[in-house]
Amino acid sequence: MNIESFFNRIWYGRLTIWAVLLWPLSLLFALLAKLNALLFQLKIKHSTRLPVPVVVVGNITVGGTGKTPLTIYLAQQLTQLGWQVGIISRGYARSGDDRHTPLAVTVDSDPAVVGDEPLLLARATQVPVFVARQRASAGQALLAAHPAVNVLLCDDGLQHYALARDIELCVIDAARGLGNGLRLPAGPLREPRGRLGQVSAVVLNGKPDVDLLGELYPPQFVMQLAASACYQLHHPEIKRHAADFASESLTAMVGMGNPARFFATLRGLNYQFIEQAMPDHHAFCAADLPASGAIMVTEKDAVKLAALNLMADGDRIWVLPVTAQIEPNLADWLQATLSAITEYQNGR
DSSP states (O other): OOHHHHHHHHHHSSOOHHHHHHHHHHHHHHHHHHHHHHHHHTTSSOOBOOSSOEEEEEOSBSSOSSHHHHHHHHHHHHHHTTOOEEEEEOOTTOOSSOTTSOEEEOTTOOHHHHOHHHHHHHHHHOSOEEEOSSHHHHHHHHHHHOTTOOEEEEESOTTOTTBOOSEEEEEEETTTTTTTSOBTTTSSBSSOGGGGGTSSEEEEESOOSSOSSTTOOOOEEEEEEEOOOEEESSOTTOEEOGGGGTTSOEEEEEESSOHHHHHHHHHHTTOOOEEEEEOTTOOOOGGGSOSSSEEEEEHHHHHHHHTSOOGGGGGGEEEEOOEEEEESOHHHHHHHHHHHHHHHHHHO
16 A cells, blocks of 8 residues: 555545544644745735736645646636636646746646646647746746736646635535545645635535535535547547457556546446556556556546557557536636626726
8 A cells, every 4th residue: 555545545534543643743734834824914925916817726635636627628618718828837746957947838748847737738728838836937937928818727726825816716526525624644634624615616526425515605616527438549539438348458547646536437437447546646657557458547647658658558558538517607607707807907
């Protein structure tokens, strides 16, 4: 069991002795996080405000909740509505000597240099994407290179108060919820549950079995990730469905914060497979591939695997794309909110 699986069992299972033992550290973490937020509120620490509206897509828990497919959905929908969209990101798990320097992400970028999620965002949306450790620096560089951009989506960064924001969208995995409700490291919470009452809107990834918001009343949307046919890694025009794998073994290989969600999606499509879970943002190599049979991966992992020299092994790898479907219409709500913000800013 790796460290990620160990903590997931603590955070999303029954209350254990480990959570009790880690609780004093959670108090310290909460105190430091509160102090950091207070320093920004008192303007002792500086927040950079960019000249266009900034929409932060983040979460209050550790691990994958579905921020990337939501960001893709927002970029595509806002583009269709006439906005000039740009995306900024820290580019988690980037390599390189200078991660503070803003870097443009192109469809041909190396995922090890720019990060897997930014590369997927650039390929899926075709809008400008910049990464930097300081997201405000990424935004400034993007706007300098693309002055027509009039709205920025920030992939992750709900707790990155050094970047001023106009709209906050908090994504929650409906299946896992807020776990045991404790702060890091005893639980998965980066911020307290009450933070949900301060965000602009909450997006639930899936339909929850219980009311996760309770007395908190931000606008609420439900996102479903739809999937159907998969495509071959090196030949995207070649597609398959679950029945096409009936005569061969299939391994579902995934490196994400919540691999169970990917496995559940595959089961819902009637795939039969062997599970192979890796840590989030895992740097895949050829040795990770099973010796035989077909392999199913997410689009996020596919961008890293495509960068490897896999030769014939690449034909064994199949990619399952997902598309966000959101009710009620989040794009219309965001369009109205952004228009009001822009009108107010132009009138000042």
